[in-house]
Amino acid sequence: MGGRGGGGGGHHGGGAGGFFQEDEILGKAYDATLTRRLVGYLAPYKLWVALAIVLLLVQSLAQIVPPIIAKEIVDQAVIPAVSGALARDDAFARLAVLGIVYLVVLAIGAAIRYGQTILTTWVGQKAMYDLRLELFRHLQFLPLGFFDRNPVGRLMTRITNDIDALTDMVTRGVVSIFGDIAMVVLISGAMLILDWRLALVTFISLPILIALTAYFRGIMRESFRAIRIRLARVNAFLNETLSGMAIVQLFTREKPVFDAFDTLNRDLLAANQGQVRAMSVFQPTVNFTRNATAALLFVVGANWVMDAQLSLGTLVAFWQLLQNFFQPILDLSEKYNIMQAAMASSERVFRLLDTHSTILDPQRPVELPHVRGEITFDNVSFAYNEGEWVLRDVNFKITAGESVAIVGATGAGKTSIISLISRFYDVQKGRILLDGVDIRDMRQADVRRHVGVVLQDPFIFAGTISSNIRLNEASISDEQVRAAAQFVNADKFIERLPQGYETVVTERGSTLSVGQKQLLAFARAIAFNPEILLVLDEATSSVDTETEHLIQDALAKLMVGRTSIIIAHRLSTIQNVDRIIVLHKGRVVEMGTHRDLLQQRGTYHRLYELQYRAHEAESPMKSA
Amino acid sequence: MHSSRATLLHYLGQHKVKLLTGILLVAGSSFVAVLPPLLIGRIVDALTTGANLDLIGRLALIMVALAAVENVLRGLGRLRILDSSRRIEYGVRNDLLAHLQTMHLAYFQHQRIGDLMARLTNDLQAVRQMIGFGILMLTNTLMTLLFTFVSMFGVNTKLALITLILTPISSYVFWTIGRRVNRRFEQLQSQFGDLSAKAQENFSGIRVVKAFSQEEDEIRAFAKVNRDYLNKAVDLAMVNGLLWPAMQFILGAALLTILYVGGQDAIEKQLTIGQLVQFVAYLQLISWPMIALGEVTNMIQQGAASLGRLQHIFEARPAITDPIDPVTTPIKGAVEFKGISFAYGQAVVLRDISFSVPAGGSLAIVGPTGSGKSTLVNLIPRLFDAQQGEITIDGIDVKRYPLPQLRRAVGYVPQETFLFSVPLRENVGFGRDTPLAESELEWAGDVSQLGKDVADFPARYDTMIGERGVTLSGGQKQRTAIARAVAKDPRILILDDALSAVDTYTEAEILKRLRGVMRERTSIVVAHRISTVKDADEILVLDDGVIAERGTHRDLLERNGLYAAMYRRQLLEEELEVDEEQSEHDKRVRTSTAPEQSAPPRARRIDEMPADQD
Structure with a gap:
């Protein structure tokens, strides 16, 4: 049966522990390196930790005092009185004194235990608060490539469930293990002091216990491991099925999806049953060992009591102490579970913390007091994955205030150009200059302050419409928010919302249409009034012609006095830029005005022709 | 709640033979466990009255035999009950998915996926624990208390009464603390939800966060929910931490009372020393069940709350269902x-x-x-x-x-x-x-x-x-x-x-x-x-x-x-493009349809064109 109620805190650990991940699951319940590093987070609180340990020892001590007082009551009061060696009233007086001592010890023990629990919880939670914040901070500054590779669900598990599992370990696992060790040592000591021979008799059970524990630990390790892996699979499958329920239903896949789930669920059941079986043998076996030891204690002790080598009270005290002596072993499985979960979690958390950002701010950053907005790509080559070049030897220079469109087929590398200017990624060859300064010589925040981006997937934060436009920038006034919205023609739909600019929007902007989200993203970019504006055409591709015209209208205004780079695959959207850069398979193949490029009859002309042809004929419709 | 109960009974019913035999086995083991204190009392009395070692040896052997029977019964009972709880967990999980598959799309837009997942994991776990450990501990606790008190009254009515009075007190203490624990636990859970939501939003919107250099602001916002979570966890510990010390104190007080009152009786020769030790043994026997009673109450409360949340899912009716009188003519597509x-x-x-x-x-x-x-x-x-x-x-x-x-x-x-x-x-x-x-x-x-x-x-x-x-x-x-x-x-x-x-x-x-x-x-x-x-x-x-x-x-x-x-x-856009192309020769300036063309740097052709221009 479960063990100590112990400290408070994260109960989310166990079940939801492996919410999504099934990878990298350790089987170990103890790993010295990981533990040492975890303990490092307690260092700032070492005085408090020391105090907690002292309290723990004191309260363990308080727990073994009662059997000893019981012994005194039997030996000093009851037996002498019964045998007539002590007067009745004297016996009563002794009884009263012992009773008061007992009560005092009890009260102190309880109070200390409470204090120790609170202290442990606070220290553990605070240390894990620090770790969680450190992890979050660390993640904030990891490059975008990291987020491309790691799905949100995985990161979520790290920062929530994994850290909770560690909190569990610090507040419950480690403390109860310390407590158990202290208890076993203190009880052994007390037994040895009370009667070393009888103590040795009791210790006969130890080899049996050690053998039992060693045997079952192997079984437990495998079964916990199997459970964690299978539970993670079940939950990952559930999560995906729920997220894609519309597709499951539209394609009438309910039955096969259910069958696939049943298989996973059945595997999990089998693993759980294995564990139940193992534990159903382990705990009764340990319990039997305890009872048998007690019987042995009485047989051997009885002999010595008869020979008057041992007091009856001592025998009774031994028997009581024996009960506590075995308790830690009976709780073993719970602690094992906590420790194993924590080791797996800490391994994952630390691996994340050890992922270092490849995009760093320079030691001595160049500061540009005034940014004009000139961008130069100087022999830039770039690959997301080594060897798979997305951009090759790209050269161009965009003068301050110029507007440029980048066109090309999917995969030509257009989006990468935008990501590179924002320094979401670093180039492998060549350099990108902002007003003649390599952007790697500047602080990332400084670069991004001057570069406004309208991204492909307009992201809406939980909050209001206006908080989504200004984000956390308090310096952007309400008027500026409205002006920005007006500028991009977003004001009309915003004013139609129930609370206008203060309308609450939910996560992922589910209450807004795609077009509305995009208009908001525009307003957001404009509110920050950047010197350089980068626009991803995909961002506007889902907007109807009406709105797209409104946006283009806004863009035309925006481009004035601002370096603008627009990634467009619909040629009609780039009518009014100063210059067009045509990308093909990562290379700049043409550059010039719309007219010049058409005249060249090159790649641009071909793209243009395709666009034209698409307008003329291609559609899934049949003529009437 | 009523329908939650019906749901619970439905699942319990599926395994009733296994559960009932499990309960009987555990009850049997609790009965056997009450016998050794009697033997211990006999041994002590034999020692104080100077009896023979043969008797003590025999009594000890019986103790070992009883221990063997008790633990075999307990192991078997435990296996049956916990195994049933795992099977029920499996069944509920399957049934939940099957039910969710029938739900209409609007339901999933309304219920956040994360929230549903939390129910399918954390709540299901709480329900399973309520069923498995809940039944196991409840049976063990109630039966042990019952058999122990019957035995106590058989030995000494006064001491038995004293112990009996202490039991409701400890249960009450546990119950009041437990209620507060549950309340704060729910608050902690809800704060956990906020923490998750904040993290999820940040990771999903990391591009925007980076593009607008909002990292520090996001860290501040996260630190706040993180701090709130810490505070809620400590709040929980403040009441949760009371449980053990309180229990330890109450049990200690009970033991003290037995020793004190029983000690007086022993001195007065109204009670043998063996009987006194026997009582101490009884108290030791019920001390864990008394603690467990509080724990099992919590477990049942949390399990019931979780079951209620699962019941919400079961009770949600699909808005879009198959017709009662379906038409099955093949669809042509008008x-x-x-x-x-x-x-x-x-x-x-x-x-x-x-x-x-x-x-x-x-x-x-x-x-x-x-x-x-x-x-x-x-x-x-x-x-x-x-x-x-x-x-x-x-x-x-x-x-x-x-x-x-x-x-x-x-x-x-x-x-x-x-x-x-x-x-x-x-x-x-x-x-x-x-x-x-x-x-x-x-x-x-x-x-x-x-x-x-x-x-x-x-x-x-x-x-x-x-x-x-x-x-x-x-x-x-x-x-x-x-x-x-x-x-x-x-x-x-x-x-x-x-x-x-x-x-x-x-x-x-x-x-x-x-x-x-x-x-x-x-x-x-x-x-x-x-x-x-x-x-x-x-x-x-x-x-x-x-x-x-x-x-x-x-x-x-x-x-x-x-x-x-x-x-x-x-x-117009198309014409403009065509027009431009044609008018290129005429060196005509663009028409006004295209928004103002400030048009300075044109025709910046690059000199070396790449070769692969397919």
């Missing part, structure tokens, strides 16, 4: 809307929409963002049901077709693509009962133009998608979704703005191939560009939920309304 109105809650999205498409016909829908285009097409496969009006296919209300039949007839490519973490092959063949033949796969890949990309994948169609495999680009995802819909061989194909992430060239190729595929089938296409829709049999122009205009391309142009305006605008 779609008709008769006076359809639809609202999400208060927000009216469609008003009085009527139109019809004959089997094999084509319909196109254009209109501004938010005009209700997606909603309209969602109504056909009954992702939603309209509040007013009727939608028929082949003259029969869609609500009268069995859902599987209706949905099998519809090939749907949604605006937002969702693929599963399975090999590409299975994603494409998702709508099929049997695996796709290689030729079908190639064909679907060709129509959707996915094939040319697949050729570059290491494992081709066996390439794993998602977290553990390759990450597809937006265009590749959309094309996979098109292949998936086409592979289904549907009577009605719906494309809901399904080419937005596909480049122009590929789009043209896909449309050309789709036209061939759709010759005999009904197609309904939501699009933005006139050129995509102009050949449709009928075009609907939606504006703010109503059909503003309708007709063929020609009709609509003659009508000279919204559509014509859209067309003119797009035409």
Whole structure:
């Protein structure tokens, strides 16, 4: 049966522990390196930790005092009185004194235990608060490539469930293990002091216990491991099925999806049953060992009591102490579970913390007091994955205030150009200059302050419409928010919302249409009034012609006095830029005005022709 | 709560033989466990009165035998009860998924997935613990208390009464503390939800966070929810931490009372020392059950709360269900809307929409963002049901077709693509009962133009998608979704703005191939560009939920309304481009239609052109 109620805190650990991940699951319940590093987070609180340990020892001590007082009551009061060696009233007086001592010890023990629990919880939670914040901070500054590779669900598990599992370990696992060790040592000591021979008799059970524990630990390790892996699979499958329920239903896949789930669920059941079986043998076996030891204690002790080598009270005290002596072993499985979960979690958390950002701010950053907005790509080559070049030897220079469109087929590398200017990624060859300064010589925040981006997937934060436009920038006034919205023609739909600019929007902007989200993203970019504006055409591709015209209208205004780079695959959207850069398979193949490029009859002309042809004929419709 | 109980009983009933025998075995072990204190008392009395060692040896042997019986019974009982709880957990999990699969789409938009997941994990765990450990501990506790008190009264009424009075006190203490623990635990859970939500939002929107240099602000915001979580956890510990010390104190006090009062009685020779020790043994026997009583109460309270949350899921009724009197005539594909109105809650999205498409016909829908285009097409496969009006296919209300039949007839490519973490092959063949033949796969890949990309994948169609495999680009995802819909061989194909992430060239190729595929089938296409829709049999122009205009391309142009305006605008763009090209020779300056061309640096041609200019 479960063990100590112990400290408070994260109960989310166990079940939801492996919410999504099934990878990298350790089987170990103890790993010295990981533990040492975890303990490092307690260092700032070492005085408090020391105090907690002292309290723990004191309260363990308080727990073994009662059997000893019981012994005194039997030996000093009851037996002498019964045998007539002590007067009745004297016996009563002794009884009263012992009773008061007992009560005092009890009260102190309880109070200390409470204090120790609170202290442990606070220290553990605070240390894990620090770790969680450190992890979050660390993640904030990891490059975008990291987020491309790691799905949100995985990161979520790290920062929530994994850290909770560690909190569990610090507040419950480690403390109860310390407590158990202290208890076993203190009880052994007390037994040895009370009667070393009888103590040795009791210790006969130890080899049996050690053998039992060693045997079952192997079984437990495998079964916990199997459970964690299978539970993670079940939950990952559930999560995906729920997220894609519309597709499951539209394609009438309910039955096969259910069958696939049943298989996973059945595997999990089998693993759980294995564990139940193992534990159903382990705990009764340990319990039997305890009872048998007690019987042995009485047989051997009885002999010595008869020979008057041992007091009856001592025998009774031994028997009581024996009960506590075995308790830690009976709780073993719970602690094992906590420790194993924590080791797996800490391994994952630390691996994340050890992922270092490849995009760093320079030691001595160049500061540009005034940014004009000139961008130069100087022999830039770039690959997301080594060897798979997305951009090759790209050269161009965009003068301050110029507007440029980048066109090309999917995969030509257009989006990468935008990501590179924002320094979401670093180039492998060549350099990108902002007003003649390599952007790697500047602080990332400084670069991004001057570069406004309208991204492909307009992201809406939980909050209001206006908080989504200004984000956390308090310096952007309400008027500026409205002006920005007006500028991009977003004001009309915003004013139609129930609370206008203060309308609450939910996560992922589910209450807004795609077009509305995009208009908001525009307003957001404009509110920050950047010197350089980068626009991803995909961002506007889902907007109807009406709105797209409104946006283009806004863009035309925006481009004035601002370096603008627009990634467009619909040629009609780039009518009014100063210059067009045509990308093909990562290379700049043409550059010039719309007219010049058409005249060249090159790649641009071909793209243009395709666009034209698409307008003329291609559609899934049949003529009437 | 009543229905929660019915649910609980339903699942318990499935394993009643196993559970009942388990309970009996545990009860039996509790009975056997009460016997050794009697023997201990005898041994002590034998020692104080100077008896023979033979008797003590025999008594000890009986103790060992009893211990063996007790633990065998306990082990077997425990196995049966806990095994049942695991089977119930498995059953509930399966049933929950099966039930959720019947729920309508609006339900999943309303219930956040994360929240549902929390119920399927944390709440299910709490329910399982309530059933498994709950029953185990409850049986053990109640039986041990019962047998112990019966034995106590058999030995000494006064001491038994004293102990009996202490039991409700300890239970009350536990109960009051437990209530507070539960309350604070719920608060902690809710704070955990906030913490998760903040982290999720940040990770999902990391591009924006970085683009606008909001990292420090985000850290501050996260630190706040993190700090609140810490405080709530300490709040919980403040009451939770009381449990053990309180219990320890109460039990200690009980033992002290027994020793003190019993000690006096022993001195007065009203009680033998053996009986006193026997009482101490009894107290030791019930000390764990008394603690467990509090713990089991908590477990049951938390389990009941969790069961209530699961019950909410079970009680949610699907709004979209199979008809009672289904029609199973094969679907040909004539779609008709008769006076359809639809609202999400208060927000009216469609008003009085009527139109019809004959089997094999084509319909196109254009209109501004938010005009209700997606909603309209969602109504056909009954992702939603309209509040007013009727939608028929082949003259029969869609609500009268069995859902599987209706949905099998519809090939749907949604605006937002969702693929599963399975090999590409299975994603494409998702709508099929049997695996796709290689030729079908190639064909679907060709129509959707996915094939040319697949050729570059290491494992081709066996390439794993998602977290553990390759990450597809937006265009590749959309094309996979098109292949998936086409592979289904549907009577009605719906494309809901399904080419937005596909480049122009590929789009043209896909449309050309789709036209061939759709010759005999009904197609309904939501699009933005006139050129995509102009050949449709009928075009609907939606504006703010109503059909503003309708007709063929020609009709609509003659009508000279919204559509014509859209067309003119797009035409103008095209003409402008053509015009420019022609006028290049005349060195004519651009017309005013293009927004102001400040036009300074033109024709900045690069000198060396790359070679591979295919």
